[in-house]
Amino acid sequence: AQSVSQHNHHVILSEAASLELGCNYSYGGTVNLFWYVQYPGQHLQLLLKYFSGDPLVKGIKGFEAEFIKSKFSFNLRKPSVQWSDTAEYFCAVNAGGNKLVFGAGTILRVKS
Amino acid sequence: DGGITQSPKYLFRKEGQNVTLSCEQNLNHDAMYWYRQDPGQGLRLIYYSQIVNDFQKGDIAEGYSVSREKKESFPLTVTSAQKNPTAFYLCASSILRDVNTEAFFGQGTRLTVV
Numbered sequence: 001a002q003s004v005s006q007h008n009h010h011v012i013l014s015e016a017a018s019l020e021l022g023c024n025y026s027y028g029g030t031v032n033l034f035w036y037v038q039y040p041g042q043h044l045q046l047l048l049k050y051f052s053g054d055p056l057v058k059g060i061k062g063f064e065a066e067f068i069k070s071k072f073s074f075n076l077r078k079p080s081v082q083w084s085d086t087a088e089y090f091c092a093v094n095a096g097g098n099k100l101v102f103g104a105g106t107i108l109r110v111k112s
Numbered sequence: 113d114g115g116i117t118q119s120p121k122y123l124f125r126k127e128g129q130n131v132t133l134s135c136e137q138n139l140n141h142d143a144m145y146w147y148r149q150d151p152g153q154g155l156r157l158i159y160y161s162q163i164v165n166d167f168q169k170g171d172i173a174e175g176y177s178v179s180r181e182k183k184e185s186f187p188l189t190v191t192s193a194q195k196n197p198t199a200f201y202l203c204a205s206s207i208l209r210d211v212n213t214e215a216f217f218g219q220g221t222r223l224t225v226v
Binding site: 100102 | 204214219
């Protein structure tokens with residue numbers, strides 16, 4: 001069965017610091033990868049997605065993620081975080097059958 | 113506005129009672145999903161449906177039931193058999209394709225069983 005592992009459950013950063021959230025998945029075939037974000041009190045929304053092509057994908061609000069097939073990884077990055085990036089971030093993989101499998105989530109708190 | 117509507121936002125029930133959570137979408141999506149979100153465990157798939165009158169168990173289906181009588185609606189019943197029903201429940205929908213699909217989520221229902 002597919003699984004998704006997010007390395008850190010809680011991350012605390014100061015504003016302007018760089019962010020990297022780790023995500024690894026277990027599935028050997030073709031996958032589509034997603035990062036979702038849940039801001040406090042809001043619904044889950046898509047941050048970015050990888051389907052094919054360039055392994056470096058750019059999403060909203062300055063986020064990007066790099067798909068490294070050999071490492072089964074899809075890490076999320078942002079060069080300089082803002083207080084408004086405080087949220088919970090979920091990595092997800094779709095390995096077929098329209099079944100999205102999520103990681104446990106990473107809670108990011110950005111100190112102003 | 114197109115979207116997914118879950119109701120109610122908060123729900124309180126006594127232990128031993130069945131309760132049904134509503135999920136409606138007007139996005140014309142074929143696939144619909146129910147997830148349960150618990151702190152530190154992410155989102156776990158309860159049930160999903162790719163077409164009317166058909167649905168499949170997810171990873172944690174025990175103690176839950178669903179129906180898909182209409183394309184727009186996918187209600188979830190939390191039965192008394194569910195050992196730990198207090199949680200945040202999220203409904204989602206997506207266009208039915210192979211893997212090139214993203215899910216859109218509702219605002220969630222927080223169920224508390226006392």
